[in-house]
Amino acid sequence: MLEMRKDIFADERDDNLNVIGKGLQRQDMPGHVTGRTRYFDDHAFDGMLHLKVVRSPHAHARIRSIDIAAAQRAPGVKRVLRGADVPVNKNTLLSLINFGKDDEPSLAVDKVSYKGEPVVAIIADSEAAALAARQLVRIDYDLLPNVFDVEEALKPGAPVVNETYPGNYFEYHQRYDHQKLRFGDVEKAFAQADMVLEHRYQMSPIEHAPTETNGSIAAPEQNGRFVVHSCAQGLFFALGTAAKIVDVESNRLHFIGGTVGGGFGGKVDALTEPLAVLGAMLTGKPVRFVLDREEEMLYGSPRGAERIYVKDGLMRDGRIVARSIRSYFDAGAYTRLSSYAAIKCTAHLPGPYWIPNVASDVYVAYTNRCPSTAMRGFGVTAVDFALEVQMDRLAEAANLDPMEFRVLNAYRDGDMKAHRRVAKNTALIECVQVVAEKANWPLSEQAKRQSSLTGGVGERALIPATPLDQRGQIGRPDTRNAPSSQVLPAGTARIPLSKQPVMEGDRDGRAKPTQVPRYESAQPIAALPPYQPAQTSNPPAPAYQPPPAYQPSPPPPAPPPAAPAQTQHGAVRFSSVFGTRRR
Amino acid sequence: MARHEGRGMASVNYPIGMNLGGDPSQALIHSNPDGKFTVALSAIDLGQGMKQVSRQIAAETLGVPIEDVYVDTADSDTGPHDMGSFASRGTHRMGNAIIVAAREARGVLLEAAAEELEVNAADLVTDGRGNIHVRGAPSKTITVKATAQAAQFKQGKTIAGRGIFLIPLSAVDADTGEMNPNTAFAHACLVADVTVDDETGEVEVLRMTSAYELGRVINPRMVEQQLVGGAWMGMSHALYETPEPYYPNPEHGPRDFNEYLMPGPGDIAPYHVTVLERPAPDGPFGGKGPGEMCANPVLPAVANAVYNAIGVRVDELPITPEKILRGIKANGGVKPGPRRGGPVNWR
Numbered sequence: 001m002l003e004m005r006k007d008i009f010a011d012e013r014d015d016n017l018n019v020i021g022k023g024l025q026r027q028d029m030p031g032h033v034t035g036r037t038r039y040f041d042d043h044a045f046d047g048m049l050h051l052k053v054v055r056s057p058h059a060h061a062r063i064r065s066i067d068i069a070a071a072q073r074a075p076g077v078k079r080v081l082r083g084a085d086v087p088v089n090k091n092t093l094l095s096l097i098n099f100g101k102d103d104e105p106s107l108a109v110d111k112v113s114y115k116g117e118p119v120v121a122i123i124a125d126s127e128a129a130a131l132a133a134r135q136l137v138r139i140d141y142d143l144l145p146n147v148f149d150v151e152e153a154l155k156p157g158a159p160v161v162n163e164t165y166p167g168n169y170f171e172y173h174q175r176y177d178h179q180k181l182r183f184g185d186v187e188k189a190f191a192q193a194d195m196v197l198e199h200r201y202q203m204s205p206i207e208h209a210p211t212e213t214n215g216s217i218a219a220p221e222q223n224g225r226f227v228v229h230s231c232a233q234g235l236f237f238a239l240g241t242a243a244k245i246v247d248v249e250s251n252r253l254h255f256i257g258g259t260v261g262g263g264f265g266g267k268v269d270a271l272t273e274p275l276a277v278l279g280a281m282l283t284g285k286p287v288r289f290v291l292d293r294e295e296e297m298l299y300g301s302p303r304g305a306e307r308i309y310v311k312d313g314l315m316r317d318g319r320i321v322a323r324s325i326r327s328y329f330d331a332g333a334y335t336r337l338s339s340y341a342a343i344k345c346t347a348h349l350p351g352p353y354w355i356p357n358v359a360s361d362v363y364v365a366y367t368n369r370c371p372s373t374a375m376r377g378f379g380v381t382a383v384d385f386a387l388e389v390q391m392d393r394l395a396e397a398a399n400l401d402p403m404e405f406r407v408l409n410a411y412r413d414g415d416m417k418a419h420r421r422v423a424k425n426t427a428l429i430e431c432v433q434v435v436a437e438k439a440n441w442p443l444s445e446q447a448k449r450q451s452s453l454t455g456g457v458g459e460r461a462l463i464p465a466t467p468l469d470q471r472g473q474i475g476r477p478d479t480r481n482a483p484s485s486q487v488l489p490a491g492t493a494r495i496p497l498s499k500q501p502v503m504e505g506d507r508d509g510r511a512k513p514t515q516v517p518r519y520e521s522a523q524p525i526a527a528l529p530p531y532q533p534a535q536t537s538n539p540p541a542p543a544y545q546p547p548p549a550y551q552p553s554p555p556p557p558a559p560p561p562a563a564p565a566q567t568q569h570g571a572v573r574f575s576s577v578f579g580t581r582r583r
Numbered sequence: 584m585a586r587h588e589g590r591g592m593a594s595v596n597y598p599i600g601m602n603l604g605g606d607p608s609q610a611l612i613h614s615n616p617d618g619k620f621t622v623a624l625s626a627i628d629l630g631q632g633m634k635q636v637s638r639q640i641a642a643e644t645l646g647v648p649i650e651d652v653y654v655d656t657a658d659s660d661t662g663p664h665d666m667g668s669f670a671s672r673g674t675h676r677m678g679n680a681i682i683v684a685a686r687e688a689r690g691v692l693l694e695a696a697a698e699e700l701e702v703n704a705a706d707l708v709t710d711g712r713g714n715i716h717v718r719g720a721p722s723k724t725i726t727v728k729a730t731a732q733a734a735q736f737k738q739g740k741t742i743a744g745r746g747i748f749l750i751p752l753s754a755v756d757a758d759t760g761e762m763n764p765n766t767a768f769a770h771a772c773l774v775a776d777v778t779v780d781d782e783t784g785e786v787e788v789l790r791m792t793s794a795y796e797l798g799r800v801i802n803p804r805m806v807e808q809q810l811v812g813g814a815w816m817g818m819s820h821a822l823y824e825t826p827e828p829y830y831p832n833p834e835h836g837p838r839d840f841n842e843y844l845m846p847g848p849g850d851i852a853p854y855h856v857t858v859l860e861r862p863a864p865d866g867p868f869g870g871k872g873p874g875e876m877c878a879n880p881v882l883p884a885v886a887n888a889v890y891n892a893i894g895v896r897v898d899e900l901p902i903t904p905e906k907i908l909r910g911i912k913a914n915g916g917v918k919p920g921p922r923r924g925g926p927v928n929w930r
Binding site (some may be wrong): 410 | 590591592595597598601602603605624626628629630634635638642643658659662670711752753755756757758759760763764767768770771772793794796800801802806807810820824825827836837838839854855856857858859860862863864868869874878879880882890896898900923924926927928929
């Protein structure tokens with residue numbers, strides 16, 4: 001069930017709108033419920049051929065030889081492809097935005113790096129013929145030692161999973177074996193904290209499990225073009241990737257998609273389009289390449305596992321004064337999108353809280369398993385699990401109620417975030433307050449009076465002096481424990497505030513669609529007001545003092561009938577949880 | 584042997600759009616001679632409702648009835664470039680591009696109407712029901728249809744618009760991680776009530792109670808669909824799913840839905856969501872994006888509820904009966920935590 005609380009933040013909105021905010025029936029709903037919606041696999045062609053791949057049975061092995069002679073002679077087989085038949089047989093998806101090195105073949109050539117890696121593709125006039133011929137391909141392997149644990153993979157001497165990244169880590173900024181976050185002095189803060197808690201968290205891989213498995217159909221069009229019916233989550237990502245791998249100009253490919261049977265991140269990789277297009281080019285016939293359910297489950301790119309170590313410095317009054325995180329994304333054998341997720345994860349730390357000293361080292365490690373990729377909440381889901389279980393532990397250690405503890409440490413408008421930008425448009429406290437009331441979870445009066453609008457005071461708004469280090473240089477595992485080398489002065493920002501959106505209206509005098517976001521520069525350190533922990537600036541809100549220990553209070557009184565809609569933020573109290581229900 | 588009740592909570596935020604920018608979306612809109620509009624995109628509808636969100640944003644901005652707008656996506660020959668549907672970016676990025684395009688098309692529409700009515704275009708308003716009239720003088724009016732016909736056959740005007748929304752790529756500092764990440768964040772808090780059976784190790788989610796702040800809600804039913812579906816996924820991640828149950832040991836991979844565990848219909852928990860709207864300064868009508876974050880608070884809230892019920896911390900997902908029973912054994916028995924609050928305030 002869903003209810004709208006229009007009373008909260010009401011003065012930040014103009015609700016005088018015509019169709020926005022209405023629960024109107026979807027344009028595509030009649031097609032979905034009557035089974036008439038057409039997905040990629042509803043576009044069969046006369047004379048369509050079927051492509052199946054032969055996958056490696058080994059997690060890590062050198063390929064000694066590939067014998068396709070028997071498969072080529074098998075009934076119904078039109079063409080058998082090996083890596084040498086793929087025009088550009090090495091790619092990484094984010095090369096389209098110039099991020100990372102090409103590291104993954106479409107069909108393995110010298111070695112396989114995970115169980116299920118495609119080695120040979122068979123194109124036949126039926127799925128059954130392709131599957132039968134798959135049994136006839138003979139590949140000789142020399143087994144190689146393998147590594148499945150992210151921390152083992154990073155140790156010197158571990159088997160090299162991915163020759164493009166011989167240290168088994170993604171290389172950041174051509175300098176480090178991980179992505180750093182440094183804000184304040186965590187070591188000093190740990191030394192001064194009343195308590196230090198460190199715990200290890202592990203998220204296992206997850207399968208996207210879409211109803212529609214990955215697949216595509218490519219067919220010759222007129223004039224040397226090819227039409228591709230695709231399940232891609234990014235149409236032009238898939239088009240650009242296919243054009244690169246088969247080495248044709250992008251306007252020779254005509255991609256059609258947009259109606260997809262579930263993705264959750266598992267359809268960003270263009271797993272099937274390049275080989276389907278190549279097959280159509282080489283045979284002159286329509287070619288369909290669809291993963292079956294077992295392939296989707298085992299070899300269709302999962303959400304990668306993440307191992308996360310969280311170390312926090314806590315004061316007895318419940319303030320978190322330092323948070324240090326070391327985490328490992330398990331990329332599997334190739335990069336795909338893990339490199340990007342590590343940066344998104346870094347920007348997310350330390351979670352929706354204001355903490356004066358934060359550091360993190362996020363590694364992307366290669367292991368001999370199916371490459372992982374994006375999935376719903378990419379870079380954030382696993383770390384949120386770790387942070388919020390850790391928060392539960394910290395609350396208990398400080399003898400505070402978990403909700404009071406969240407309100408005490410929540411980030412607010414104007415607070416400086418660890419990536420050195422000012423927080424705005426925050427609303428964590430209000431969400432806690434509303435849930436507490438709905439769940440009948442007692443909150444102190446002070447916690448009920450807090451607001452996201454009143455942060456950014458004193459130290460909370462400033463970039464602290466920050467020790468820097470050269471730990472983890474590429475190819476230098478011996479540098480992983482190096483000491484800090486310099487201190488970056490307080491207030492330092494080195495990345496330009498480049499986040500101004502570009503819209504056509506900016507250039508030709510048309511109205512801009514929305515107010516554009518503007519990051520504010522850090523205030524100079526000289527203008528520093530004295531440190532006032534956890535105090536709020538606006539006069540009506542008294543300074544928040546968490547209760548020394550959690551005291552369950554009696555259930556709140558029943559809401560008064562027909563309470564007027566609240567227009568105040570931060571909510572004096574939530575007297576009308578059900579008074580403003582909308583549907 | 585008994586079933587123990589427990590309650591846990593978590594609060595989270597979530598960034599909207601590709602973290603580092605470099606993340607454009609384009610939209611093209613045109614009218615046919617009857618005043619019916621087509622929005623041409625390359626956005627992807629994964630079931631989340633991208634077509635309908637686009638349609639509502641276009642209709643609102645054009646000022647025409649929703650029935651008069653059709654969204655055509657995604658054909659690379661006709662739909663202009665878009666990065667895709669991921670990173671909770673669809674509504675925010677594409678919505679802004681559609682607003683730019685729709686404003687341009689609306690501008691031409693009003694100019695054409697002004698010519699027919701012999702008034703100044705700046706004095707015209709739309710009623711959202713297919714009519715254009717002079718502000719304060721509703722009798723001085725023309726339909727969108729008649730305007731479009733005049734534009735096409737008399738005036739020679741193209742009622743069309745083009746739009747792009749781009750947040751440029753930002754660099755990341757190698758030493759400090761300084762960057763310009765997302766410009767909009769959504770927020771949530773969730774309470775999970777569970778029981779844990781100390782004999783079988785089974786966890787049942789009794790109910791979930793949440794609040795989400797999502798900026799402007801474009802379509803509340805589609806928000807509900809996202810949040811309820813996402814909560815199911817969160818339960819599933821917390822308690823059931825993984826293709827590698829003994830990770831990092833890669834064995835025991837599932838091959839189909841018989842072997843890959845997920846909650847069934849009998850496991851679905853009653854769920855109450857409250858939505859708050861703090862508009863994003865750079866969002867379309869203030870919209871953010873609920874697509875990804877809706878599973879996130881469920882995982883830790885369930886883990887914290889299990890701890891509250893029996894005193895066992897399971898720090899490796901999923902929280903399987905095996906891990907629960909091993910935890911109880913290691914603790915020397917069940918150690919329930921304090922009761923938190925009373926019965927929920929909703930049914």
